[in-house]
Amino acid sequence: MAxxxxxxxxxxxxxxxxxxxxxHFDRIIAEDSRIEPRDWMPAAYRKTLLRQVSQHxxxxxxxxxxxxxxxxxxxxxxxxxxxxAKVQDEAGHGLYLYSAAETLGQSRDKMMDDLIAGKAxxxxxxxxxxxxxxxxxxIGWLVDGAAICNQxxxxxxxxxxxxxxxxxxxxxxxxxxxxxxxxxxxxxxxxPEQKQMAQDAVNRWYAxxxxxxxxxxxxxxxxxxxxxxxxxxxxxxxxxxRFVGMMVEQVRVLGLTLPDDQIRFNEDTRKWEHGxxxxxxxxxxxxxxxPCNAQRLERRRAAHDDGAWVREAAAxxxxxxxxxxxxKQQKEYAA
Amino acid sequence: xxxxxxxxxxxxxxxxxxxxxxxxxxxxxAAPEAGPAVDHHDRSTWGLWEVFVRSSRGLSHVHAGxxxxxxxxxxxxxxxxxxxxxxxxxxxxxxxxxxxxxSDPDSKGSFFESPQGxxxxxxxxxxxxxxxxxx
Ligand SMILES: [Fe+2]
Ligand SMILES: [Fe+2]
Numbered sequence: 001m002a003x004x005x006x007x008x009x010x011x012x013x014x015x016x017x018x019x020x021x022x023x024h025f026d027r028i029i030a031e032d033s034r035i036e037p038r039d040w041m042p043a044a045y046r047k048t049l050l051r052q053v054s055q056h057x058x059x060x061x062x063x064x065x066x067x068x069x070x071x072x073x074x075x076x077x078x079x080x081x082x083x084x085a086k087v088q089d090e091a092g093h094g095l096y097l098y099s100a101a102e103t104l105g106q107s108r109d110k111m112m113d114d115l116i117a118g119k120a121x122x123x124x125x126x127x128x129x130x131x132x133x134x135x136x137x138x139i140g141w142l143v144d145g146a147a148i149c150n151q152x153x154x155x156x157x158x159x160x161x162x163x164x165x166x167x168x169x170x171x172x173x174x175x176x177x178x179x180x181x182x183x184x185x186x187x188x189x190x191x192p193e194q195k196q197m198a199q200d201a202v203n204r205w206y207a208x209x210x211x212x213x214x215x216x217x218x219x220x221x222x223x224x225x226x227x228x229x230x231x232x233x234x235x236x237x238x239x240x241x242r243f244v245g246m247m248v249e250q251v252r253v254l255g256l257t258l259p260d261d262q263i264r265f266n267e268d269t270r271k272w273e274h275g276x277x278x279x280x281x282x283x284x285x286x287x288x289x290x291p292c293n294a295q296r297l298e299r300r301r302a303a304h305d306d307g308a309w310v311r312e313a314a315a316x317x318x319x320x321x322x323x324x325x326x327x328k329q330q331k332e333y334a335a
Numbered sequence: 336x337x338x339x340x341x342x343x344x345x346x347x348x349x350x351x352x353x354x355x356x357x358x359x360x361x362x363x364x365a366a367p368e369a370g371p372a373v374d375h376h377d378r379s380t381w382g383l384w385e386v387f388v389r390s391s392r393g394l395s396h397v398h399a400g401x402x403x404x405x406x407x408x409x410x411x412x413x414x415x416x417x418x419x420x421x422x423x424x425x426x427x428x429x430x431x432x433x434x435x436x437x438s439d440p441d442s443k444g445s446f447f448e449s450p451q452g453x454x455x456x457x458x459x460x461x462x463x464x465x466x467x468x469x470x
Contacts (some may be wrong), residue, residue: 038437085420092417099401102383109380168400172421300412306416315381319408 001158004086013040029230034160038104045229049159050104054111054233057097060120061115062296064090066130066139072173075133083136087186089176090307094168098162116301123281125208127290134187134201140180142202142209148173149243150213160231181250188255195255202251203259210274213240213280238271245272381430384410386417388424390398404429 013021021040028035035041071087074080098108114120125143130136148318151173153165187198214220216234226232234242244263251258262275284290380401387396399418404410410429419427437445454460464470 038439074404088416092420095402095417096400100402107380123378311381314405316408320410322404 004270007160029158032158032235034163035158037162039211044225047103049162049231050101050106052226053097053101053165054106054114055121055123055161057094057101057111058115058120059126060090060094061098062122062126062300065296065299066093066126066128066292070130070133070136073133074136079136079183081214086140086176086179089172093165093172096165096168097162100110100159100165101239102294103161116297116304118288118297119331121286123212124290125286127285127292127296128204128208129292131204132197132201134197135181135205136182137180137187137198138178138201138205140178141250142185142205142211144173144176144180145247146212146243148177149239149246153239156230156233160214164230166224181254183245184254196252197311198305199256202254202256204292206259207277210240210243211277211279213237213243216284241271241273248272381405384414385415385432385435387430388414388418389426390424391413392425396426399423400409401432414431 018040022042025039025041025045025237028039035045043272066086067083067090068173071080074083098111101111102108111120115122129169130139148170151166151170153220157163157166171248184198184202187194189195216236217223217237220236223232223235225228227235230256245265247258248263260275262273265271266273288294345424382405383401384407385401387398389396399414402410402413402417404413407429409415409425414427414429418424450456
């Protein structure tokens with residue numbers, strides 16, 4: 001399998017060239033500069049990035065589903081148009097990231113096959129159901145909000161194509177969070193039933209959103225290496241704490257509450273703290289046993305299969321045009 | 336791999352998609368990175384295109400990213416949908432990735448002429464005219 005071959009060193013490189021490559025790589029990382037696709041890089045760096053970037057791409061693609069399900073039921077034409085634009089953005093994010101992953105030597109087709117075959121991972125958050133219209137608000141505000149918190153530092157990731165994809169993505173994400181906030185704000189200022197619906201959605205998405213930052217630092221063995229390579233700039237807990245601080249402020253504007261009575265600002269550490277999270281649930285969902293895992297993969301598989309005839313038709317048409325073109329050229333050449 | 340700095344031997348066919356990645360051999364799958372160039376005639380794998388966008392009149396086209404498409408017309412349409420959803424461009428170029436020749440990334444210092452001792456190529460080298468107006 002290609003992914004395994006990634007660990008091996010290309011045959012044509014001698015140990016001296018490897019040592020020179022490593023020295024060059026170390027210097028670039030020390031200068032906080034960027035590694036580009038054709039640079040020598042350690043096999044483990046390539047493997048780590050390929051895993052992270054492809055999982056990130058899969059998350060964007062699967063992440064379209066909870067919201068796409070609500071497009072036909074959006075309460076107004078305006079909300080429908082907004083939701084369609086957001087879902088289209090997420091498709092774009094997936095494609096930017098697949099391109100970045102491809103520069104590491106894995107084909108997009110292979111990555112997509114892995115996703116459909118259930119061999120690849122994606123963010124656990126998208127395996128929770130979106131039960132009401134208010135969930136569109138909570139997803140935009142909390143899920144895209146957490147994603148932004150995670151992604152802004154990734155704009156400075158040491159791997160050039162990844163950083164560039166993140167810059168593009170971050171520019172588009174801010175509208176995602178704002179439209180979600182607006183949905184919640186409108187519901188919160190609506191009837192008591194609407195306000196209750198908004199509160200219920202926040203209650204359900206709060207903890208899963210916090211878990212998007214990954215396991216606690218002492219249970220995140222790869223974080224340290226990722227930070228040493230300048231891929232990650234801040235630890236999981238650090239980013240989670242920052243996110244909680246921002247949400248505490250914003251939830252007041254919404255007139256809602258966060259379902260966590262242990263949130264407090266620690267004056268000694270100068271950090272926000274929150275109540276315990278159910279990490280068993282996190283690992284269960286990640287392992288494929290969440291409420292919607294099967295449904296999400298099934299939908300992705302069906303979409304891929306349903307689109308097969310379009311891909312085939314486009315390729316057949318392109319072949320035909322090329323054949324025509326070369327016949328014409330040969331005729332002109334002969335004449 | 337081309338010798339460092341040899342301008343007659345391009346380091347690669349092009350593009351950021353690394354087809355010389357360590358998994359290139361042995362060739363086990365018909366993955367685009369495995370061969371020297373993407374086969375645009377392969378029905379299962381659409382070719383890779385690099386996208387350049389002119390953000391407004393008077394500016395150059397700038398590399399925006401890449402995408403897969405079966406032909407140029409589809410590549411242009413995909414590029415429009417993928418890279419200009421918010422009026423980011425007034426013109427798009429798409430180029431088959433394998434049609435771009437690239438310099439060797441390691442050749443900094445040999446392929447690229449050394450700037451050492453060549454300060455006189457910059458205006459800041461000439462200090463005697465300081466204080467003289469419009470110079
Ligand atoms: Fe996204
Ligand atoms: Fe988003």
